[in-house]
Amino acid sequence: MDGWKYPHIEDGRLTQYSWLVQHSDNLTMGFGTDIGAFSYINAKRGVSIGDHVQIGSHCSIYSVSTIDKKEGPVTLGKNCRIGTHSVIMPGVTVGENAIVGAFSFVNADIPPNVLAYGVPARVIRPLSPEEAAGGRQ
Secondary structure: OOOOOOOOOOOOOEOOOOOEEEOHHHEEEOOOOEEOOOOEEEOOOOEEEOOOOEEOOOOEEEOEEOOOOEEOOEEEOOOOEEOOOOEEOOOOEEOOOOEEOOOOEEOOOEOOOEEEEEOOEEEEEEOOHHHHHOOOO
């Protein structure tokens, strides 16, 4: 993580890494976070991203859903990983070290140290200590 710097975020505008945040005043982002290109974060009701979180490209994170009128803060725990094209809905917490597989629809909490995926996302199995560490041992 040598040389990692917090990205410059302007509300409603693409970052230098081609991802976008609306309501950026309600976003907290930890050190070493990596967000893939073309991802979208709506932080109107709060989004908290822990240290060393990885979010794949084309992901959507919503603290507000106008379709079903759900609202609530989203929390992505330290070292969790969200696969490409996944959607995180309002009020959801993804636990520390958890892995969410690509193209998942997360509408309920995911506990720490598990692999989850699907539509809707479901816990598949616990992670081994090596998997949970994500190469950070």
